[in-house]
Amino acid sequence: MPGPRLFARGARREVRRIAAILRTETTGGLLMLGATVLALAWANSPWSASYREISESHFLGLTAAEWAADGLLAIFFFVAGLELKREFVAGDLRDPRRAALPVAAAVGGMVAPALIYTVINAGGATRGWAVPTATDIAFALAVLGLVNTALPTGLRTFLLTLAVVDDLLAIVIIAVFFTSSLHVVPLLLALAPLAAFAVLMRRGVQAWWILIPLAVATWALVHESGIHATVAGVLLAFTVPVKRGVRLEHRWRPVSAGVAVPVFAFFAAGVSVAGVSVGNAVTIGVVVGLVAGKTIGITGATWLVQRFTRAELDGDLDWWDVAGMAMLGGVGFTVSMLIGELAFGAGSPRDQSAKLGVLLGSLVAALLGAALLRVRDRHYRRLLASDS
Template sequence: MSSVSRPGAIFDEPAVVRRLERRSALAAVTGSSTVAAAVMVAAALLALVVANTPLYEGVEHVLGLPLIVGVGRLEVSLTVEQFVNDFLMAVFFLLVGIELKYETTVGQLRRPRQAALPMLAAVGGVCMPALIYLVLNLGGEARGWAVPIATDIAFALGVVSLLGDRISPATKVFFQTLAIADDILAIVVIALFYGQVPQLGWCLASLALVGVLAALNRARVYSVAPYVAVGLVLWACMFNSGIHATLAGVILAFALPSRSDVRLSELGGWLERRAHDLDDTYDDEHHVLGQHDFTEGAWRTERVMHHVTPPLQRMERYVSVFVNFLVLPLFAFVNAELHLVGENFGALLASPVAHGVYLGAVVGKPLGIIGVTWLLVRLGFARLPRGMNWPQVVTVGIMGGVGFTMSILITGLAFSSPEDAIAAKCAILLGSVSSALLGILFARLALRAGERPERPSRRRRGRPRN
C-alpha cells in the first residue's frame, strides 16, 4: 500500500494519526444503535433506583426549579422537567424529522409501492393496541389510548441487532420502515389529540415562522444557522400556542435543504485544479504562517468541501450524538422515575390502565402488524420482500411491542392522575422487556442463523421437460 493511501499519511505527527484513530473508534461506538439503546436503558434503571432512595426528594426539587428563557415579550417560563420534555425532546424530534425526510427523499418511503406493506402494517400496529386499551378501559381513563401505539426505533433495532444473521437485511429494512411510519403516526396523534387549547395569536406567529423557513428553503439558503435561529423562535411560539412544542423539531427538519449547492459532477475536476494551484504556491522553505497564498487557497477549498454536504445531513451530524447520548438518557432518567415506596402494588397490578398498556403493546402490536401483513399478502395487494419469510414477520410483530420514548412522552400528556401515570409507566417498562425477550426467544427457536427463505421458481411456459 502506498503512503498516499494510508490513513493519516499526510500528517507529520504520529500523535495526530493516533488522535484520528481514536476519534474513528469513538465514532463507531457513538454510531451504534445498540450502544445508544443500552445507555438509555441504564439511565432508566438509574432513575428507578434513585426514585426509591432518599435522593428522590432532591431530584424532584431540581426538576421543579423554574427556568425563564426569552427576549422581551417572547418569553418562555418552564421548569427543568419541562425543559427536558419540551425543549430537549424537540431536538430529538428534529432527528426523527431528519430521518423521515431522508427516507422520503432517497430511502424506502420514496417508493410508495415498496413502502406500502410496512407502512400499512404500522397502521395495524397502531390501531390494534389502541383498540385493546379502549376495550379494557371502557368508562375509565380512555385518554391513554395512544400510550401503547409507538415502537421505539432505538430500542427495537438494538434488540434486533442481537439476533445477528437470523434476521435478513430485507427484514431489517422492513422493520425500520415500519418503525418510521409508526413515528409519523405517533407525531400526528400527539399533534391532534394531546395539545392544549390553541392560542390564536401564537398559532398565527408559528404559521408565519413556518412560512419563513419555507422561504429560506426556496431561496436556497444552505447555511444551517438561519434555520436554527428561526427554529428556536418557532419552538417558543409553539410552546405558548398550546400546540405541542416538540413538533417544531419536525417542521425544522423538513425545512432544511436536502441538496448540495455544489455541482458534484464537476467537483473532481475542480479539486484537481485546486491541487495544482496549491502545489504551485507551496514553498518548502517557509513556515506555514508565511505561506499566505497557500493557506488562503486551502481555506477556500475547505469552505467549498463544507458545502458539499447538504444542510440536512450536516444537522444530523451535529445533533445525533447529542440526542442519543444526552437527550434520550436524560429524558429516560427524568420520566422513568417510579416512586414505588408506599405504593399499593395490588392496585397497580389491578389497574385497567396497566392492563391496557401492557396487553396493547405485547398482544396488540403483534396482532396488528402480523394480521395486516398477512391480509395484504393474502389479498394479493403486496408480497413479502425477497429474503423475508413468515417467521421473520412474526419476529418483527413481537419486537414492535418494544416502546419507550414516545410511550413515556404520551403518558405525561395523557394522564393527570399520578396513580394512572405510574401504572402506565410500569406497564410500558414491563411490556418493552416482555416484547424484547419474547422476540429474541421466538427468533432463536424459529429462525436459524444464516437461513434464507426459498422462493418458488417461476413456471416455464411451453412443454414440460421429461
C-alpha cells in the same frame, strides 16, 4: 405475473445508510436503558426526594422534566422529521408499492393496541388509548443489535421504516388529540421564523448563529400556541431540502440518540413502584396493548398486504421472522411516555400507572422478540454455513 416481494433487500446505498443508523440508535438505546435503570433505582431509593427535587426544579418557567419532554424531545422529533421527509421524497417510501407494507404494518400496530387498551379500560381511563401505540426505535434497534448478525437486511430495514411511519402517526396523534387549547396568535407568529428558517435552508445558509435562534423562536411560539412543542421540531425538519437534510441528520442523530432521549428517559422513567399497583386497568391495558396488540396488529397487517396484493415473503423468510419483528415493535418508550404525560398529566397516579405499563410491556416485548429472533438468527447462520 409474480407479486411484489415482502422484506426484499434494498439498494446498496440504502443498506449502508440503514447500517449506520442501526449503529447510532443501538448505542442510543443502551444509553437510554442506563438512564432508565438509574432513574428507577434513584426514584425507589431512600434518596428519592432528591430525584424529585431535580425533576421539579424550575428554569425559565419550566421544570427540568418539562424541558426534557418539551425541549430536548424537539431534537428527537427534528431528526425523525428529517428521516420522514427523506424516506417519502428519496427513500423506499416514495414507491407506493414498497411503502404499502410499512405503512399498513404501522397502522395495524397502532390500531390493535389502541383497541385492546380501550376494551380493558372501557368506562375508565380511556384517554390513555394512544399510550401503547408507539414503537421506540432506539430501544427496539438496541435489542435487535444485541440479537442478530445473520438476520436478513430486509427485516432490519422493515423495522426501521415501520418505526419512521410510526413516528409520523404519533406526531399526528399528539397534534390532533392532545392539544387541549389552541392559541391562534402565537401559532401564526411561529410561521415567520419558520418561513425564514426554510428560506435560509434552501439558500444553503450555514450560519448557525442565525439558524438556531430562528429554530428556538419557532419552538417557543409553537409551545405558547398550545400545540406540543415537539411538533415544532417536525415542522422545521420538513422545511429542510433532502440533500441538506441527510447531512443534518448525520450531525444531529447522535445528539438525539446520545443526549436528548436518554435525558428524557431519566426524567420520565422515575416511577415509584411502591405506590403503583401492577393490577390496575391502565397498567394492564398498556402492557397487553404493547405485547399482544403490537404483535397482532403488525403481523396481521402484513398478512393482509400479502393476501390482497399477491405479494410473497422474500427468499427464505418465514412468518416467524415477521412475528419476531412485530414483537420488537412492542418496545415502546419515548413517545409512549410522552403520550402518557399528555393524556393523564405528568406525575399523576394514572401517568405513573401508564409509565409502569410502558416499562413492563416493553421489557416483556423485548424478551419475547429477542428469544424468537435469536432462534431465527441461528436458523440463518445454519443456512449461511451450508452455503459456504
